Amino acid sequence: MKIINRYLISELFVPTFWSLFVLTFVLLLSEVLNMAELLFERNVEFSTILKIIGSSLLYLTGLSIPLAFLFGILMCFGRLTGENEIIALKTSGISNFRIAIPVFYFTMFLFCVSFFLHVSVLPRANWAVEQSLHNLAQNATSLLEEKVWLDYFGNSSIYVEKIYKGDKLHNITINQPIENFDIPRVISAVNGEYTLEKTTSTVNLTLFDGHIDEPSQNRDDTYLRIDFKKYNISFPINKREFSKTQKKMEHFTFWELEHKIKNTPKDRKDYKWLLYEKNNRMAISFACIVFFLIGFPLSLHFKKAEKSSNLLIGVILVLSWYILMLTGRGLTLGGHIPVELGSWLPNIVIGIAGVILNLRMASQ
Secondary structure, eight states: OHHHHHHHHHHHHHHHHHHHHHHHHHHHHHHHHHTHHHHHSSOOOHHHHHHHHHHHHHHHHHHHHHHHHHHHHHHHHHHHHHTTHHHHHHHTTOOHHHHHHHHHHHHHHHHHHHHHIIIIIHHHHHHHHHHHHHHHHOSGGGTOOBTSOEEEETTEEEEEEEEETTTEEEEEEEEEOOTTOSSOEEEEEEEEEEEEETTTTEEEEEEEEEEEEEEOTTOSSOEEEEEEEEEEEEEEOOHHHHTSOOOOGGGSOHHHHHHHHHTSOTTSHHHHHHHHHHHHHHHHHHHHHHHHHHHHHHHHHOTTOOHHHHHHHHHHHHHHHHHHHHHHHHHHHTTSSOHHHHHHHHHHHHHHHHHHHHHHHHHO
């Protein structure tokens, strides 16, 4: 059986490796194209370009492992089934369950590698890329960051949910301390835009469709609300702080995320994002096991499947997993379902389908 185990693992390793190579290359090419202007149209040292591409390569490889493993299983056992090698093993008295054992060992190895990468290595690689790009940019487009409370605007702090088209903002919240009051003035707006005045080190915000809430001067625990269609406001920039970039959730290691979650009030906007990020990393790593559960019985089911058919099945499964991930993310951040359920939704749905297929395969 040791010979058969080694044979099955070697047969599985080759398509998994090539799938990982192709997926990572495609994702890396997309990243490089997005950074092309910054990397190649400026006087950037070649060593810096290599550092950015190398860190991006490591990060994207970690994301590609579960998907590559799914394609590897489908192509490997699709070929073995199509060439009657699986039938030969069964004729020799080797059951599907016994065939799956070395595959499961390989699955657990990839799961451990993926989990280690997601909890420690990939956040550091992503942070290295972010720092390098920030150092290259140092312009108005790097002034604001999404989903992070920024506190280098004088004594005010700003939170922006989404930045698009360079200077367009969506869902902006500004906290401004008020002298002799413990409660800050809160300015909220649906949309906005900003400009940077480098000569005066100020940022100018133009906010649209929002309101200003501030405590009453009577100190009776009531708020005054002022609605506005358009509101202009300027902030001084702390140059020392602006010279640095701040870590986002995807840059935190698993332990840094844990610490951040414990020290973030549950009513803060970013608490749910932090909790989702933590669970999502574990869910992506666990996808290796889920894809084993669904991929192994599927690859044995289509006895005459061509390689193109196996690839099509893989694409359908990956798209289904991705759509479920986006659905879970939207429902979670919209407050409709718990964070844990939303982040694990694709694994739960596809995992249940995989268990059903395995039970049907075992009963045959």
